[in-house]
Amino acid sequence: MRKLPLAIALAALLLGTASAADKKDKSAPDDQKPEAALLKPQASTSESSVSVEGKRISYKAVAGTIVLHGKGDKENEPTASLFYVAYFKKGADAAKRPITFIYNGGPGSATVWLHMGAFGPRRVVTSDDSHTPAAPYQLVNNDYSLLDASDLVFIDAPGAGFSRLIANDPDASKREGQMGDRRKELYSVDGDGHAFAQFITQFLSRYGRWNSPKYLFGESYGTTRSAVVANDLENEDSVDLNGVILLSQILNFDTSVDGADQNPGIDLPYELALPTYAATAYYHHKLPQQPGDLEPFLQEVEQFALGEYAQALMQGSRLDDARKQAVAEKLHQYTGLSVSYLMKANLRVTGGMFEHELQSDTDDTTGRLDTRFSGPSLDPLSKEAEYDPQSSAISSAYIAAFNDYVRKDLKFGQDLNYREFADVKEWIFKHNDHDGAVNVMPDLAMAMKTNPNLKVFLNGGYYDLATPFFAADYEMHHIPVQPQLMNNVSYAWYPSGHMVYAHEASLKLLHDNVAHFIEQTDNVKH
Structure with a gap:
């Protein structure tokens, strides 16, 4: 699907x-x-x-x-x-x-x-x-x-x-x-x-x-x-x-993070989806350090998304390894996704990838329309989510x-x-x-x-x-x-x-x- x-x-x-x-x-x-x-x-x-x-x-x-x-x-x-x-x-x-x-x-x-x-x-x-x-x-x-x-x-x-x-x-x-x-x-x-x-x-x-x-x-x-x-x-x-x-x-x-990997060179969707990734990881307690309140946390993520993260993505292949590692570690703090996964994804995670990966430790897929929802993954080895648990729910x-x-x-x-x-x-x-x-x-x-x-x-x-x-x-x-x-x-x-x-x-x-x-x-x- x-x-x-x-x-x-x-x-x-x-x-x-x-x-x-x-x-x-x-x-x-x-x-x-x-x-x-x-x-x-x-x-x-x-x-x-x-x-x-x-x-x-x-x-x-x-x-x-x-x-x-x-x-x-x-x-x-x-x-x-x-x-x-x-x-x-x-x-x-x-x-x-x-x-x-x-x-x-x-x-x-x-x-x-x-x-x-x-x-x-x-x-x-x-x-x-x-x-x-x-x-x-x-x-x-x-x-x-x-x-x-x-x-x-x-x-x-x-x-x-x-x-x-x-x-x-x-x-x-x-x-x-x-x-x-x-x-x-x-x-x-x-x-x-x-x-x-x-x-x-x-x-x-x-x-x-x-x-x-x-x-x-x-x-x-x-x-x-x-x-x-x-x-x-x-x-x-x-x-x-x-x-x-x-x-x-x-x-x-052009702002949609669905299928954003099919439109290389346009990195804006990844930046604009990041606060939702962060909110979702917050809701499911997947963050390395759980913030006390959601909205101040999201304001911090928004600043990172339009600042350091956007600047890193804009450099493309010119981004040096050390800087890429540092950005991946920061993304890990905001999304709960592993640093190694983020590095393999070249710091760019589509909506479907995030939905499949966030709760992969339990073979669960995260919702798309409403990321508070979860459901059993149809294929735990898939790259992206293959259905939306919220819609099915x-x-x-x-x-x-x-x-x-x-x-x-x-x-x-x-x-x-x-x-x-x-x-x-x-x-x-x-x-x-x-x-x-x-x-x-x-x-x-x-x-x-x-x-x-x-x-x-x-x-x-x-x-x-x-x-x-x-x-x-x-x-x-x-x-x-x-x-x-x-x-x-x-x-x-x-x-x-x-x-x-x-x-x-x-x-x-x-x-x-x-x-x-x-x-x-x-x-x-x-």
Whole structure:
């Protein structure tokens, strides 16, 4: 699973080391036989209530679809039916009530994770840092649903969840060719971003929410998407956003430590991942000298990463043996990896190598999405981790809980297959026709410049090795905007992993931070 082409390896940003391409959906042919239901919007409405930190909130839920269309001379041609679940607080003034559009990443992932783990009114209970036992799973009132601060719209990406691509050519012999065109159009950085922007503008019209305070909330590849969508909304659709909330960010794929050894000469990923290696070794008590507190320790590691370590790596083969030995010994103090291993690795350890090696003394593999997790190594002699114990630990609980909840509570999807991932093995990692690693930092910069009141809130976990927190911090501090616009950016870090909300104490803090951010930026007098 780990031995994938670099572009596919980088695509596996949401769940585990296996990409969406490895999770082939045997039900894919139903895209090629669209029923009339795909060509028109669907909606199922229900009502309920949730208690958020002691406050009871009554809401209306709508589970439904919005049909997207092509652009230009194809604007009347349906391209995809996107599934969503929207929660509206009953009795609220829509003109003053914020609305937040929420999505996971992948690319090509359903938004089951943020829905059932973070901000929906019901939350699935999973074990904190170990494998959750098999069904029955516990679905509980979500004390930290974001419904106290905003109406919520959870959106499944094209081809994922109950979202479907549409090939509506009446000639069956031409339908597969049309479906191939749909995949090329929507399974790409730009096509995906345009699709979500179109969904949002259609949703605003359908539910009369054009004058509501508006927010984007994306996780993982969803942060990449958010930069594109924010720019599209601001500068193609004249939609000024109040805020963009980023969780487990990756905007520049050159910062990813996954497969970094396939891109020799670019050492930045190793430097930016080092604080996460240190946090992980701290958590598993693998450091030669265990620090008393995590955050002061990480500050020390960050200084070393951008100073002495970066200078050593920059020298390449010019680095003399004595200096290389000294840096290896310092890395040993910060990562728990042996000096001999670090020397053999030429001071450069990829994410997969670290995950495999840190607990190799017990033949355990360390988690990727959340390095607090561990699991038995599939091959103790492998160079890199071959799966993600964190993904294996909780995925079944989320998928089972949502499949049960959407049918019983939301009354949708009775005869449909809910897809964890779209089949995006041919995802086009090209942005604005530029070759090379995807970098959407200019998109976020453009949105911030053309809407100088736009606020951005970056969140991340110390134990996230899929999108390391220090890499996200580095990216944000290199956004090409004027210094005064950087005052619009705020940050929060948590003692959790990629899915910050999988740690309940961090979920509470994430909720409180995001609710406060919305309250401070919704332009409504409270």
